[in-house]
Amino acid sequence: KSSKREWKPLEDHSCTDVPWLLLFILFCIGMGFICGFSIATGAAARLLSGYDSYGNICGQKNVKVEGIVNSGLDLTHKKYVFFLDPCNIDLVHQRIKSIALCVSACPRKELKTLADIQKFAETNGSTLCSYELQPSEYTTDPRAAKLCPKYPVPESAPIPFFHRCAPVNISCYAKFAEALITFVSDSSVLHRLISGVMTSKEIIMGLCLLSLVLSMILMVIIRYISRVLVWILTILVILGSLGGTGVLWWLYAKQRISASAVETQIAKDNLQALLIYAISATVFTVILFLIMLIMRKRVALTIALFHVAGKVFIHLPLLVFQPFWTFFVLILFWTYWITVLLFLGTTGSPVPNEEGFVEFRMVGPLKYMWWYHVVGLIWISEFILGCQQMTVAGAVVTYYFTREKRNLPFTPILASVNRLVCYHLGTVAKGSFIITLVKIPRMILMYIHTQLKGKENACARCMLKACICCLWCLEKCLTYLNQNAYTATAINSTNFCTSAKDAFVILVENALRVAAINTVGDFMLFLGKVLIVCSTGLAGIMLLNYQRDYTIWVLPLIIVCLFAFLVAHCFLSIYEMVVDVLFLCFAIDTKYNDGSPGREFYMDKVLMEFVENSRKSMKEAGRGGGAEGRELKPMVGADEE
Secondary structure (H helix, E strand, O other), X not given: OOOOOOOOOOOOOOOOOHHHHXXXXXXXXXXXXXXXXXHHOOHHHHHHHOEOOOOOEOOOEOOOOOOOOOOOOEOOOOOEEEEOOOOOEEOOOOEEOOOEEXXXXXXXXXXXXXXXXXHHHHHHOOOOOOOOOOHHHOOOOOOHHHHOOOOOEOOEEEOOOXXXXXXXXXXXXXXXXXXXXXXXXXXXXXXXXXXXXXXXXXXXXXXXXXXXXXXXXXXXXXHHHHHHHHHHHHHHHHHHHHHHHHHHHHHHHHHXXXXXHOOOHHHHHHHHHHHHHHXXXXXXXXXXXXXXXXXXXXXXXXXXXXXXXXXXXXHXXXXXXXXXXXXXXXXXXXXXXXHHHHHHHOOOEEEEOOOOOEEEEOOHHHHHHHHHHHHHHHHHHHHHHHXXXXXHHHHHHHHHXXXXXXXXXXXXHXXXXXXXXXXXXXXXXXXXXXXXXXXXXXXXXXXXHHHOOOOOOHHHHHHHHHHHHHHHHHHHHHHHHHHHHHHHHHHHOOOHHHHHHHHHHHHHHOHHHHHHHHHHHXXXXXXXXXXXXXXXXXXXXXXXXXXXXXOXXXXXXXXXXXXXXXXXXXXXXXXXXXXXXHHHHHHHHHHHOOOOOOOOOOOOHHHHHHHHHHHHHHHHOOOOOHHHHOOOOOOOOHHHO
């Protein structure tokens, strides 16, 4: 059993969950195959260079498509895709319902008549009508009404890197972006917003840097203010519950006196409702007091863990930069994933459609590559996040279970990364796959709920929402268990299932402590995020106030506050992760060590004081004795902090 197995922190290192690592590598090879297949079938060329409605890729010679009259053309000098009616957008199929042609230049000014289109072709050598019409026939041939662009032809410019002529005026896409156009229907508003951002770009960059600095400072000083924050929070909750209960009873008494004079049914109903509210508030307040009474010592543990977490960041400063590396790797992967997704959108064999034009479709098993690609997005993203969690867990475990802090590795973070790569990638692959198994059904249900919005009955809607909520809760629980399993793996180098079982047993045995840390601790970190956002926003208002005559505040301030929240969330999430790892280490330390010779504690002096105070309280209550009465012997170097 887990409770009887001996823990040997950092003593043994062995490879864990190797089959899952091999499975993950095979899956990544499959992702690479999808990318290679899409490029090999010409999807990359069709995406970047563009193609017309007849299957010709712009800017090169093409192969004839059987049954399509205008296919197989030499379009070497026609490098841009032009749509005859670019504003005709099919929202259902998410595409432009218009004939596409390859042209040598985009119209840089509005063309109002066929004569203007003819003049543009003769002047620039760019024919905007279908290939079978010559420029001299634009104004005489009756087919020009169907084969030439709908006029007036809007001014357009090529999209960088993608060689598509896009209208310059965004109002062309009114159907596609109704909400946006409604807000910026007055183009002067849009121009003022953009000019406000451009004018204030130095202030925005400075405020973003300020939020970064504030987050780093808060991570260092939070251990000193954690005690104050916790007790302020406790006092506010107590006063709020007492005040709310007192007000309800006062209103009930006042209503009862006035109701005795006016005997109406409405007055009686109100009096009864107030009595129910007052009794409910009283019961809630009593339960709240009992919970606080039971958990007051666990709150002290939360404060101690936050204090030690501050020391961890002083000894392991590279932990601060962990969110940056993770975010950078995620951005690289997401960029690759979106690029391949765009490739897949133009992959397949040319097939004539009912209108006589060419579409590229995948047939057979290849059409399911989309699903494989979507699963890859979730699994690999979760794998990257899991690697961050394992890296942080390994570094914090090294710090906690190293008795002499002077003997810490030169860079515990790099040492943790080395252990991860050499031994534990399979464990992270398995943990991230379990999260993927829960996320995919939830995403499918969310998609079904979105598609059926307004069509399903109330019962079906309620059941869908309940299933989505249950899967979300399960995902959060598994994510928390995964993180603790990674910590157990970093401590004892066991496989994922064994580590998850060991961590679960430890968490269940310390359920009240876990509840205190996850409620009080999370609220403290939330207050930290609010503090950083408010401070950055206040500084932004003060600085932008000097430009109030020629700058709109709205967009710059929103950008600054969003960035400040994102930065604060990234940094304080790492802090929360460190606290959770420290707690599991502390729980294992107190379970398998008692401070006697040969079984000295590994914990920090602050945590030692918490344990000492807890034992004194138990001894005074008549429950001490035996091992609990022994004098605690701190680890060597614990007083050096």
